[in-house]
Amino acid sequence: MDLRHRNNITVMGTGASTLVFSHGFGCNQAMWNALAPQFLEGFRVVMYDLVGAGLSDLSAFDKAKYATLDGYARDLNEIIEAYAEGPVILVGHSVSAMIGTLADRLAPGRIAAHVMIGPSPRYINADGYVGGFQRSDIDDLLDTLDSNYLGWSSSMAPVIMGAPGQPALSEELTKSFCRTEPDIAKHFARVTFLSDNRQDVIGLTTPVLILQSSDDLIAPVAVGEYLHSVLPNSTYCLVDNVGHCPHMSAPQACAAAMQRFLAPWAAARAG
Numbered sequence: 001m002d003l004r005h006r007n008n009i010t011v012m013g014t015g016a017s018t019l020v021f022s023h024g025f026g027c028n029q030a031m032w033n034a035l036a037p038q039f040l041e042g043f044r045v046v047m048y049d050l051v052g053a054g055l056s057d058l059s060a061f062d063k064a065k066y067a068t069l070d071g072y073a074r075d076l077n078e079i080i081e082a083y084a085e086g087p088v089i090l091v092g093h094s095v096s097a098m099i100g101t102l103a104d105r106l107a108p109g110r111i112a113a114h115v116m117i118g119p120s121p122r123y124i125n126a127d128g129y130v131g132g133f134q135r136s137d138i139d140d141l142l143d144t145l146d147s148n149y150l151g152w153s154s155s156m157a158p159v160i161m162g163a164p165g166q167p168a169l170s171e172e173l174t175k176s177f178c179r180t181e182p183d184i185a186k187h188f189a190r191v192t193f194l195s196d197n198r199q200d201v202i203g204l205t206t207p208v209l210i211l212q213s214s215d216d217l218i219a220p221v222a223v224g225e226y227l228h229s230v231l232p233n234s235t236y237c238l239v240d241n242v243g244h245c246p247h248m249s250a251p252q253a254c255a256a257a258m259q260r261f262l263a264p265w266a267a268a269r270a271g
Helices: 003-007 070-083 095-106 135-147 149-161 167-179 182-193 221-230 251-261 263-270
Strands: 010-012 014-022 041-048 088-093 111-117 208-215 234-242
Touching (some): 003 070, 014 070, 014 095, 041 070, 088 095, 095 111, 135 149, 135 182, 149 167, 208 221, 208 251, 251 263
Parallel strands (some): 014 088, 088 111, 208 234
Antiparallel strands (some): 010 041
16 A cells, blocks of 8 residues: 555655654644644654544554554554654654554664653553543543544543643644544544553663643643653653643744754754
8 A cells, every 4th residue: 555645644854864743643744733844954854644534545444453553553664664764753742652652662773762742651540650540531531432522522622732822723623633534533542542551661762752741631740750760761841831732832842842852863964
């Protein structure tokens, strides 16, 4: 299958290193429009839609393949192999941070670094771990999704986005949610919110920048602190922002943190 068609791949910019931007649940690559263009000078930039999202080929969606995040991770490695040049830095929002972790585990050494924006290896609280939700909370969320996806999208997208004072962003996220095919969205929601990738992140030696909002309903501060504690080569940056999408609502703060983190690759590029 043609990867460009399957994942609606966009390639821009020039550089010896490649930034691959991977979006979160209910989103699409347009969510990077405030952040990705800031890296076009000096980096090759690859953006894509997860299968089932955005303008991806919906006929490529297979419930068995995408029953876990592993299917998305394998897709990501195919995209990296076909479209990335030089060192690859994966910029993953929310669940895509874990998709990137799995891709890294599947092909050790191919991903040079990760920028994880609002990441969470597990959304449900467990003994000694704060994910932010009880299992009953997630069950209720999934039940609501099943019974009234469009209603859930309209009510939850503004809560997830946060960004008080920027209503256009909530509207953009709501439209993205509502454009997603409901059956695919429901399936992906279960895969996302019931996942547990703690064993995948623990001890991952690849350099990681954790970018997290100071007030995030989906990935509370405790989750970022946990990831920082188990990722030995991680840098933790708390962005002063309300909501789960700081790359949209606080793009300049995210870009500044990324530029500092990406300095080694920028130096290599300059050399």
